[in-house]
Amino acid sequence: MSYEKSKALFEKASNHLVGGVNSPVRAFKSVGGTPLFIDKGEGAYITDADNNRYIDFVGSYGPLILGHNNPIVHEAIVKALEKGTTFGASTENEIVLAELVKEAFPSIEKVRFVNSGTEAVMSAVRLARAFTKRNKIIKFAGCYHGHSDFLLAAAGSGLLTLSLPGSAGVPETVVADTIIVPYNDINAVAQAFEKYKNEIAAVLIEPVPGNMGLVLPENDFLQKLRELTSANNILLIFDEVMSGFRQCFGGAQTYYNINPDITCLGKIIGGGMPVGAYGARAEIMDMVAPLGPVYQAGTLSGNPIAMAAGIATLRLLKDKNIYKHINSVTALLADGIRNIAQENHIKIQVAVFGSMITPFFNDHKVTDYETAIKSDTEKFARFFWTLIHNGIYPPPSQFETWFVSAQHTEADVQTTLKAFQSAVNS
Ligand SMILES: *Cc1c(COP(=O)(O)O)cnc(C)c1O
Numbered sequence: 325m326s327y328e329k330s331k332a333l334f335e336k337a338s339n340h341l342v343g344g345v346n347s348p349v350r351a352f353k354s355v356g357g358t359p360l361f362i363d364k365g366e367g368a369y370i371t372d373a374d375n376n377r378y379i380d381f382v383g384s385y386g387p388l389i390l391g392h393n394n395p396i397v398h399e400a401i402v403k404a405l406e407k408g409t410t411f412g413a414s415t416e417n418e419i420v421l422a423e424l425v426k427e428a429f430p431s432i433e434k435v436r437f438v439n440s441g442t443e444a445v446m447s448a449v450r451l452a453r454a455f456t457k458r459n460k461i462i463k464f465a466g467c468y469h470g471h472s473d474f475l476l477a478a479a480g481s482g483l484l485t486l487s488l489p490g491s492a493g494v495p496e497t498v499v500a501d502t503i504i505v506p507y508n509d510i511n512a513v514a515q516a517f518e519k520y521k522n523e524i525a526a527v528l529i530e531p532v533p534g535n536m537g538l539v540l541p542e543n544d545f546l547q548k549l550r551e552l553t554s555a556n557n558i559l560l561i562f563d564e565v566m567s568g569f570r571q572c573f574g575g576a577q578t579y580y581n582i583n584p585d586i587t588c589l590g591k592i593i594g595g596g597m598p599v600g601a602y603g604a605r606a607e608i609m610d611m612v613a614p615l616g617p618v619y620q621a622g623t624l625s626g627n628p629i630a631m632a633a634g635i636a637t638l639r640l641l642k643d644k645n646i647y648k649h650i651n652s653v654t655a656l657l658a659d660g661i662r663n664i665a666q667e668n669h670i671k672i673q674v675a676v677f678g679s680m681i682t683p684f685f686n687d688h689k690v691t692d693y694e695t696a697i698k699s700d701t702e703k704f705a706r707f708f709w710t711l712i713h714n715g716i717y718p719p720p721s722q723f724e725t726w727f728v729s730a731q732h733t734e735a736d737v738q739t740t741l742k743a744f745q746s747a748v749n750s
Pocket residue numbers: 439440441442443445468469470471530534535563564565566567590591599600
């Protein structure tokens with residue numbers, strides 16, 4: 325396999341784009357080497373600039389649950405495009421997509437569409453603060469909610485230490501109201517509630533975190549979180565930008581049967597076009613402009629092309645057989661990896677949620693950020709490159725979730741497992 329064209333393009337890109345990319349993980353920093361440039365995608369496959377073909381487990385980091393270039397989504401985009409790209413006025417399809425979102429998420433009565441997950445969560449927190457007239461936000465270590473300043477906070481170890489900014493350029497004052505606690509630790513949440521009584525607006529969580537690799541909620545953690553927030557009149561915000569429509573026609577809230585106060589969506593609901601959304605019951609959403617005092621706007625919000633792609637995607641996802649297929653193919657992959665690991669005495673912890681999967685090179689079960697970062701990232705990097713050389717394209721970081729699409733087949737899983745076995749042997 326040659327990677328010469330990708331290498332040349334990356335070199336050229338580096339003269340014009342920061343680090344040669346427009347989003348940092350694409351630079352392959354955590355696995356070394358040069359990133360691949362992708363030419364095209366079809367179904368479960370992508371082809372790079374050197375004409376190497378891969379089974380793709382990135383799926384553009386989440387949106388492409390139907391695989392690349394789904395013909396029905398493609399047609400919907402083309403049809404919308406023929407009418408123009410954007411009007412800065414309302415179009416009927418915004419209602420149609422809102423209805424589909426509400427059908428899937430009964431906790432939502434009204435929706436606002438934005439252009440990214442980042443915008444959705446940033447706006448949801450603004451809304452929660454306005455609704456409760458409080459400022460503090462609880463966030464969980466290792467959960468990612470986009471790159472708005474006050475959510476780029478990483479905690480020092482231990483409970484309730486002052487939040488430190490997770491990025492240069494974020495003043496400490498901006499993250500001063502962001503309280504970080506460990507995921508899956510309900511006692512830490514209770515202690516924070518006690519310490520900051522009547523100051524906390526909302527608990528913000530990825531109900532099934534996928535941004536430290538995939539981590540699952542333990543026991544009744546989410547249920548307890550719902551009870552505790554309700555008892556303290558604190559809003560519960562589920563960031564389902566990644567987990568939404570991932571396991572069923574709904575979200576983690578559907579699977580775990582929990583009604584959050586505000587839900588954030590993105591990725592899948594745009595069918596591969598830039599989109600985000602936040603929604604809640606009317607009492608909360610009606611605080612947003614033009615009805616209420618919470619300002620939030622967007623030149624391209626509710627963009628016709630994105631709406632069309634989202635509608636086509638969600639309509640297809642209403643077919644339960646799709647989830648049956650994706651979830652079983654993903655489970656097959658998980659079992660296969662576990663078997664290979666066991667037979668070869670390598671410690672791999674495999675987490676699965678619907679079509680999301682992360683193999684952690686870790687001796688112990690991963691339950692939060694602290695345990696996730698104990699994973700062997702060097703071993704992951706070695707596996708990554710062997711998989712690439714065998715025509716498999718996993719995410720280029722131990723801490724990104726792999727995504728299986730409706731187009732992946734059992735045969736693709738077998739090919740992937742063969743490559744995994746080669747990685748073990750090499
Ligand atoms: C991807 C993601 C975001 C950010 O979405 P963008 O569209 O990249 O801004 C926010 N929250 C979660 C849980 C995500 O996975």
